[in-house]
Amino acid sequence: MGAARKLKLMSVEDYLAGELRSSVKHEYLGGVIHARAGATNNHNTISLNVAASLRAQLRGKPYRPFNSDTKLRIQLPTQTRFYYPDVSVVCHQNSPTESFQDLPAVIVEVLSRSTRRTDMGEKKDAYLTIPMLSVYLLVEQDEPAVIAFRRTLDGFVREVYEGLDAIIPLPEVETELALCDAYEDVAFVPEPNDDESENVWPQNGDS
Secondary structure (H helix, E strand, C coil): CCCCCCCCCCCHHHHHHHHHHCCCCEEEECCEEEECCCCCHHHHHHHHHHHHHHHHHHCCCCCEEECCCCEEEEECCCCEEEECCCEEEECCCCCCCCCEECCEEEEEEECCCCCHHHHHCHHHHHHCCCCCCCEEEEECCCCCEEEEEEEECCEEEEEEEECCCCEEEEHHHCEEEEHHHHCCCCCCCCCCCCCCCCCCCCCCCCC
């Protein structure tokens, strides 16, 4: 049997240049690129609501929110990755001429059936290595519920916020996120069933 063909990896430089020309967003994992999945109307509404709420509250403060058009660079010991989170808040911004950010303080991903496992596994593990990250929020779209992974002196701890009356404190960026704002105009209906239908929220104590 012949030797397997070696996978040709894309350089970071070629990836960044290609993304500026591409009509489809791709995420980058150590030289391999993956097209981003599409999203439901609920997903997009929640993402826009969160970004708008944070934007309004952060005016005049030294923090800037970004939407899903801005990618984050994560430099792991063995590889570089680029992800497009749904929302991020950055305290120390990169140069305006760059197409990515490095040091978010807050990252928000809206969960869907097709991305849940990645958002709660691979991406969470990568995001929590970012030195400046204070909070990672995982937002459900078919019920008012958010999981927060918050940095403490003892590492990241898991918090759960449920119900439209809940408010997520974000003192790290001098603001907060009310779930009633995040879910404004959202109709709570289940997503269509597919192969990723299992709800895999972490159990207490998981991080």
